[in-house]
Amino acid sequence: xxxxxxxxxxxxxxxxxxxxxxxxxxxxxxxxxxxxxxxxxxxxxxxxxxxxxxxxxxxxxxxxxxxxxxxxxxxxxxxxxxxxxxxxxxxxxxxxxxxxxxxxxxxxxxxxxxxxxxxxxxxxxxxxxxxxxxxxxxxxxxxxxxxxxxxxxxxxxxxxxxxxxxxxxxxxxxxxxxxxxxxxxxxxxxxxxxxxxxxxxxxxxxxxxxxxxxxxxx
Ligand code: ADP
Ligand code: MG
Numbered sequence: 001x002x003x004x005x006x007x008x009x010x011x012x013x014x015x016x017x018x019x020x021x022x023x024x025x026x027x028x029x030x031x032x033x034x035x036x037x038x039x040x041x042x043x044x045x046x047x048x049x050x051x052x053x054x055x056x057x058x059x060x061x062x063x064x065x066x067x068x069x070x071x072x073x074x075x076x077x078x079x080x081x082x083x084x085x086x087x088x089x090x091x092x093x094x095x096x097x098x099x100x101x102x103x104x105x106x107x108x109x110x111x112x113x114x115x116x117x118x119x120x121x122x123x124x125x126x127x128x129x130x131x132x133x134x135x136x137x138x139x140x141x142x143x144x145x146x147x148x149x150x151x152x153x154x155x156x157x158x159x160x161x162x163x164x165x166x167x168x169x170x171x172x173x174x175x176x177x178x179x180x181x182x183x184x185x186x187x188x189x190x191x192x193x194x195x196x197x198x199x200x201x202x203x204x205x206x207x208x209x210x211x212x213x214x215x216x217x218x
C-alpha cells in the first residue's frame with residue numbers, strides 16, 4: 001500500500017530534515033508509528049497523503065506516485081483513497097457535526113453523496129457516541145467529541161488507507177477502547193490499511209507491527 005525509498009524532505013524554514021531510506025506497508029497491514037515529539041511523524045503522514053511534497057526519493061501510495069500528480073488530481077486521490085485523522089482534527093468550526101462528517105463528499109467528484117451515505121454517517125456517529133450531536137457546531141464540542149467527529153469523517157468514505165495521527169490522544173479510557181474497537185473493525189471489514197501514530201504504548205499489541213521513527217534516522 002505504501003512504498004517509500006530514499007525520501008528526503010525539509011520545510012522551507014527551520015532546520016528539520018526528514019530522511020527515510022526505506023519504508024513499506026503491505027496491503028491490509030496495521031502499523032503503529034512511535035517516536036519522540038518533533039521527530040517528523042506528522043510530516044511523514046502529510047507526505048504520504050500528498051499534502052507535502054518530497055524533495056527527493058520515490059514514494060508510491062496505492063500504486064500511485066502521489067507527488068507526480070497535478071495539484072487537483074492529488075487532492076482527489078487523497079480524498080478518494082485516504083482517510084486522514086489529523087492530530088488537530090481540522091474540523092470546520094462553522095459547520096455542524098454532520099456537515100463536517102460529509103464534507104469530503106462535497107469537495108470532490110471522486111465521492112458520491114446520496115441518501116445511503118447520509119444514513120451511514122448517522123449510524124457511524126451513533127456508534128461513536130456523538131449521534132445526538134449531529135446538528136451541533138463543531139466549535140461547541142469537547143476535544144474528545146471533536147476527535148470522534150474527525151474519525152467519523154475519515155472512515156465514512158471507506159478509504160483503502162487510513163492515516164491516524166494520535167487519534168486517541170484526547171479520549172478517556174472507556175471511549176478510547178470503544179473507538180479503537182470501531183476503528184479496527186472498520187479497517188478489517190473493508191480490508192483497509194492502517195498507519196497510526198500513537199503515544200499510547202498499551203495500544204501497540206493491537207497492531208501487526210510497530211515502527212519506531214528513530215530507526216529511520218540514517
Ligand atoms: P511529530 O509529529 O513527530 O511531533 P512533526 O512532523 O510535527 O513531528 O514536526 C517535525 C519537525 O518539523 C519539528 O521540528 C517541527 O517543529 C518542524 N515543523 C513542522 N511543521 C513545520 C513547518 N510548517 N515549517 C517548519 N518546520 C516545521
Ligand atoms: Mg505530530
